[in-house]
Amino acid sequence: MKIICSKESLSKVLGVAEGVISTKNNISILSNVLIETMDNAVKISACEITLNFFAEIGAEVIEPGSISVYCNRLYSIIKKLNCEEIEITSDSQNTVTIRPKDNKRSLYTLKGINSEKFPPIRPSDSTDFFSINQEAFMDMIKKTLFAVPANDNKKFTSGVLFEKSNDSIKMVSTDGKRLCLVTKDITIQEIENTSIIVPPKLLTEVNKLCSGNGDIKITFNTKNIYVVIDNFYFISNLLEGNFPPYQKVIPQEQNNKAIANKKEFYESLDRISLMSDKDSKKIIISLSKDTMKIFTENATLGSGEEIIPVEYDNQEIKIALNQTFILEVLNVLQNDKVIIEFKDNQSTITIKELDNAEYLYVMMPMSF
Incomplete structure (x- = not known):
């Protein structure tokens, strides 16, 4: 095999492949990428146990062929070469040679593996893709992914629920103590109401690749989800199980509201976090007329107090909350004003943006 291609294009594809490949796998072939020539193009594939990826980039194909090579080292070499075009060759001994096209002063070789040993990656046979704006999809990922538990034996809660109907798409995440729900209005003709549970790794890699311009194309079946961004193609296993009935968590009656x-x-919360207990993260919020006081006390360090103006005209109340849970949601909201609603200090609290019904964040209070 012998090809010449753009360093920028190849580096971008290998960067995505590097993100897909798990650093924890013990199977050497899954640390590799597969390089295959096509008509005036080269196809780069990466494979992980639950997530596959491939992309095609334009290339001058001098000798057709294919080879599998260690992704991390290939990517590192390509990034550091000072050139615009890369020449890659492989021989009968599976040795891969990398050099700049017009610079003979740099030359690197890597031991490759026969391409036949690389697991096959099969794209979707379906043509039933629907499209969603990249910026909207990135917003949905940002507002749900942070609440997915990192280590959860319940696979169905270690992913994001993806629901679609003819007129909307919803994404939901929960760790059992809080819940995120984001809804985007989108018309999808002749689509049945469907829900799947998507692994967070796919969403992480898709979000990193998105530029915010153009659309993402998506389709799925009972086992897999397929996501296409320009010439980048992701295939991921779905998580099995039944997602918790999140509708039951959303409070129907909340007669107290503060706008901050x-x-x-x-x-204020960020400063208070310097003094809160590092394990419990507990803070106390006291609400009185047009005033919010945020307080925390640490038996070892001392205490902290912040007072901010709010719009509030109900009974005085104190609520114990996890400061990290509030900071994380505030970090993804875009509106200058946020609404905090609650029934009492023992019931669920909701946080949402003023004049934006797309997003809802529900969290449980802590005990005093």
Whole structure:
């Protein structure tokens, strides 16, 4: 095999492949990428146990062929070469040679593996893809992914619920103590109401690749989800199990409401976090007329108190909350004003943006 291609294009594809490949796998072939020539193009594939990826980039194909090579080292070499075009060759001994096209002063070789040993990656046979704006999809990922538990034996809660109907798409995440729900209005003709559970790794890699311009194409079946961004193609296993009935968690009656400036609220909490208990993260919020007091006490360090103005005209109340849970949601909200609603200090609290019904964040209070 002998090809010449753009360093920039190849580096971008290998960067995505590097993200897909698991650093924890013990199977050497799954640390590799597969390089295959096509008509005036080269196809790069990466494989992980639950997530596959491939992309095609334009290339001058001098000798057709294929080879599998260690992704991390190939990517590192390509990034550091000072050139615009890369020449890659492989021989009968599976030795891969990398050099700049017009610079003979740099030359690297890597031991490759016969391409036949690389697991096959099969794209979707379906043509039933639907499209969603990249910027909207990135917003949905940002507002749900942070609440997915990192280590959860219940696979169905270690992913994001993806629901679609004819007129909307919803994404939901929960760790059992809080819940995120984001809804985007989108018309999808002749689509049945369907829900799947998507692994967070796919969403992480898709979010990293998205530029915010153009659309993403998506389709899925009972086992896999397929995501296409320009010439980048992802295939992921779905998580099995039944997602918790999240509708039951959403409170129907909350007669107390405070409206706060997001920046003031966030900065006050951020300062208070210097004094809160590192394990419990507990803070106390006291609400009285047009005033919010945020307080924490640490038996070892001392205490901290912040007072900010809010719009509030109900009974005085104190609520114990996890400061990290509030900081994380405030970090993804875009509106300058946030609404905090609750029934009492023992019931669920909701946080949402003023004048934006797309997003809802529900969290449980802590005990005093």
